[in-house]
Amino acid sequence: MYQKIVTKGSTDYCYLKIRLDFGKDHDAIIDALNFKQLILSAAKDVFGIAVSCSLIDVLRYEKSSRTAVIRIYHKYLTKLWSSLTMYGNINGAPCAFRILQVSSHLMALANNSRSMKLHMVYDG
Amino acid sequence: MVRYKCRYVLCKVIHDDRKKSFDESDIYFAVRNEVEALHGDYGVSSMKKTPSLSVKYTDKESGIVLLKCQRGLHKLLQSSLPFIKKIKGVPAFLQTIHVGGTIRSCLKFLITYHKSRLSSLLKQCTTKEEKEKVKVAILKCCQDTTQMVMTVQ
Amino acid sequence: MKRVVPTGKLIFERTSFLNENEKHLQCILTHSFNSSIGVFLPEHDCVPRILGDMMDDQMSYYVEQVPLNLLTETDFIKGFVQAGSLCMISYGTCIDSDDCVAVTPEGMLVMSLCKDTYQRCGLDGHLSKAGKNIEKFVVKVDLKSDKFYPGTKYYDRVQWCLSQMANFDFLVTWIPNDGKVCPSSIQNFFKTKSIQCNRLKVNKTNHEFKNFNIPIIDPAVIETDSEQKSCNYDEVFEWLGACAVGIDDYEGDDYLSTYSCPTPNKQASYCIYTQYEGIIHPSIVKQYINYLRQFMKDKKLPWSSVTVHGFVDSPLSWIYDHGFHNNGDNIYTFLMFPNDEYWLYRAIGGQDICP
Numbered sequence A: 001m002y003q004k005i006v007t008k009g010s011t012d013y014c015y016l017k018i019r020l021d022f023g024k025d026h027d028a029i030i031d032a033l034n035f036k037q038l039i040l041s042a043a044k045d046v047f048g049i050a051v052s053c054s055l056i057d058v059l060r061y062e063k064s065s066r067t068a069v070i071r072i073y074h075k076y077l078t079k080l081w082s083s084l085t086m087y088g089n090i091n092g093a094p095c096a097f098r099i100l101q102v103s104s105h106l107m108a109l110a111n112n113s114r115s116m117k118l119h120m121v122y123d124g
Numbered sequence B: 001m002v003r004y005k006c007r008y009v010l011c012k013v014i015h016d017d018r019k020k021s022f023d024e025s026d027i028y029f030a031v032r033n034e035v036e037a038l039h040g041d042y043g044v045s046s047m048k049k050t051p052s053l054s055v056k057y058t059d060k061e062s063g064i065v066l067l068k069c070q071r072g073l074h075k076l077l078q079s080s081l082p083f084i085k086k087i088k089g090v091p092a093f094l095q096t097i098h099v100g101g102t103i104r105s106c107l108k109f110l111i112t113y114h115k116s117r118l119s120s121l122l123k124q125c126t127t128k129e130e131k132e133k134v135k136v137a138i139l140k141c142c143q144d145t146t147q148m149v150m151t152v153q
Numbered sequence C: 001m002k003r004v005v006p007t008g009k010l011i012f013e014r015t016s017f018l019n020e021n022e023k024h025l026q027c028i029l030t031h032s033f034n035s036s037i038g039v040f041l042p043e044h045d046c047v048p049r050i051l052g053d054m055m056d057d058q059m060s061y062y063v064e065q066v067p068l069n070l071l072t073e074t075d076f077i078k079g080f081v082q083a084g085s086l087c088m089i090s091y092g093t094c095i096d097s098d099d100c101v102a103v104t105p106e107g108m109l110v111m112s113l114c115k116d117t118y119q120r121c122g123l124d125g126h127l128s129k130a131g132k133n134i135e136k137f138v139v140k141v142d143l144k145s146d147k148f149y150p151g152t153k154y155y156d157r158v159q160w161c162l163s164q165m166a167n168f169d170f171l172v173t174w175i176p177n178d179g180k181v182c183p184s185s186i187q188n189f190f191k192t193k194s195i196q197c198n199r200l201k202v203n204k205t206n207h208e209f210k211n212f213n214i215p216i217i218d219p220a221v222i223e224t225d226s227e228q229k230s231c232n233y234d235e236v237f238e239w240l241g242a243c244a245v246g247i248d249d250y251e252g253d254d255y256l257s258t259y260s261c262p263t264p265n266k267q268a269s270y271c272i273y274t275q276y277e278g279i280i281h282p283s284i285v286k287q288y289i290n291y292l293r294q295f296m297k298d299k300k301l302p303w304s305s306v307t308v309h310g311f312v313d314s315p316l317s318w319i320y321d322h323g324f325h326n327n328g329d330n331i332y333t334f335l336m337f338p339n340d341e342y343w344l345y346r347a348i349g350g351q352d353i354c355p
Helices: A032-047 A074-086 A106-110 B024-047 B074-083 B103-124 B128-152 C024-030 C049-057 C068-072 C074-081 C115-121 C153-163 C185-192 C233-245 C282-299
Strands: A003-007 A013-022 A056-062 A067-073 A093-103 A119-121 B006-015 B054-059 B064-070 B090-100 C008-016 C034-042 C060-066 C084-090 C100-103 C108-114 C136-142 C168-176 C197-201 C203-215 C265-280 C304-310 C330-336 C341-349
Touching: A013 A074, A013 A106, A032 A056, A032 A067, A032 A074, A032 B024, A056 C233, A067 A074, A067 A106, A074 A093, A093 A106, A106 C233, A106 C304, A106 C330, A106 C341, B006 B074, B006 B103, B024 B054, B024 B064, B024 B074, B064 B074, B064 B103, B074 B090, B090 B103, B103 B128, C008 C233, C024 C282, C024 C330, C024 C341, C034 C233, C034 C282, C049 C265, C049 C282, C060 C068, C060 C185, C060 C265, C068 C074, C068 C153, C074 C084, C074 C185, C108 C115, C115 C136, C168 C185, C168 C265, C185 C197, C197 C265, C203 C233, C233 C265, C233 C304, C233 C330, C233 C341, C265 C282, C282 C304, C282 C330
Parallel strands: none
Antiparallel strands: A003 C008, A013 A067, A013 A093, A056 A067, A119 C197, B006 B064, B006 B090, B054 B064, C008 C341, C034 C265, C034 C304, C060 C168, C060 C197, C084 C100, C084 C168, C100 C108, C108 C136, C203 C265, C304 C330, C330 C341
C-alpha cells in the first residue's frame, strides 16, 4: 500500500516572517492589532482596497521584537511584498518592514539556518 | 512603428437630476479618484502610462461618455467604474455599455444603440407632436445610417 | 494572466514501515545537512530525555578558516572521511550569492561555486540544476574513491586547485565507525593544524500547549470526505507548522487571524513541541525515529511527528542540487502512527528537483 501526491503548482497560501524596524532615535510600542493595521495601510497606499481586502492573517506576533508570522494568499504575494517594502513611516517616525523568510510551508518558518546563532562551548 | 493599443469604454451617466450635465474633467476626476481608492498609487500611476486615461467625448444630451485607456489596464478601469457613486458631488453612476478597441467601433455601436432606443422612446411619447418627431427621426436614421458610416470611414 | 511561479513544492507519501519497498531510511540518510530536529507529541507532557541526551552526546564543532586543501589530505581522508561518517558544511555562506562547500557522510566533497570562482579554480563541474538562469556550478570530488590518493594526476590537480581557493568556516559533526574512537578527535586534528575549533552547544526551544485542539488523523484516509472522519493531509502539515512556529491562542481574535484547527478535531489536555538547533547528523535522526516508534506504542499516543529542517544553504537537498529562490526549503516531516504506518512530507523550494 503506497500513495504519493506531489504538489508543484499553486499552493493556496504563502507564509511570511516579517519584522518592523524603526530608524535611529525612534521607537514605538506596536501591538498585534496595530501591526495588522500597518500592513493593511501599507497595502492600501500602494494597491488600494482591492489588495488590502485580501486575506492577511497575523498568525503569531512577538511584541518585544516586533516580529510576526503572517499568512496570505499566494497570488497576492508579490503585491503585498512590494507594498511592505514601500512602507516608510508611521506618524513621521521612519520605519521599515524587513521580510525575513518567505515560504509556502508554515513549517519552514520554524527554523532559519541563515540566522542561526552559534552557541559555543569554550573548553580551555 | 508599433501602435499603442488602447481600449475605449463607452459609458452612460445615470443620475436623477435631468438638468445637470457633466463636462469632461468632472468625469475624469470621478474615475481617477475611484481608481485611486480601489487600486491605490499603483492604479493611478499605471493609468498615466501612454496612452493615458482620458475622457474622449461626452454627450450632454444623452449622457454618453467615452473613456480611453491602455489595453490591458482596462480591467483596472472597468473594475473601478461600478464603484463610482458621485460625480462632482451629485449622486450618479456610470453604466458601461460597450468596450471597444477603436473609436470607430464604439461609434458604430453607439449608432445601433441609439437606433434601438428610438422604438422604446416611441412608446413613452404622450403627445401627438412628440410622436411625430420620433417617427421622423426613426425614418431619417434608417436612411442616414449608411451615410453616417460612410462619413466615419 | 501570468502563471504564478510556485514558491514551494510538497511531496507527500503515505506508506508503512512494514512495507518492503519503503524508503524512509534512504530519505533520512541521504538528507545529510540538518539544521534542526523538532518533535511533536500529542497528549503527552514531556519529550523523552533520550533525544536531549543524543544531542548532547553528539559532538559538533565550529571550525574557523579551514583551507580547502586540508580536506583532501591523506591523513584527513584516512582518519575521518573513511573511518566514520562526516558531515561538514560551510557556515555564513549563502547558496544564492556565495561559494558553498560541504562534505557528505558518503565522502563526497560538494562545492557550489559562483561563475568566476568556478572558472578560476579549474575543476570539472556542471551547471547547477536547481533553477533556471542561475550561474552556479557544482563540483563534486569523491574523497572515498580508490583512485584518489597522492601521486595520481587527478589528486595532485585537485589538491593544487583547492589550495588556490579561499578559506571557509565550517560546521562539523563526525561519528566514527569504531566505537572506541572518541568523536572529539576531529577537534584535536584541527587543533594540531592550529585552526580554531570550538564545540557547539545545541539550542533547545520548547512550546507547550495546554487544553489544545488537535486534529483527528486516520492513517488510511488522507483527504477529507463528506463524513469528516479524518483531516486533509495538507491541513495537517500546516497545523504541524503552526505548532512548530508556536502560534499562541489561534482561536481568539477573528480580525487578526482566521486560522483554525482543521476539522475534525478533539481537545487534548497537554501537547508538546521540542526543537533542537545545531548541525545534526542523519544517523541521530534515524536512531531517534526508531526509538520514537517504540515509545509511541508504549505510551499509546495517537500519533507523533518528527520534523527535520535542512540547511537552506546546503549545496544538496537529498541527492539533488539545491538552490535558493525566495526560500531554500528542504524539510521533511514523518508523521508516524502506532500501527507502523507513516505519512512523509517533503517540502522543497519552488525551483528544486523533486526527490
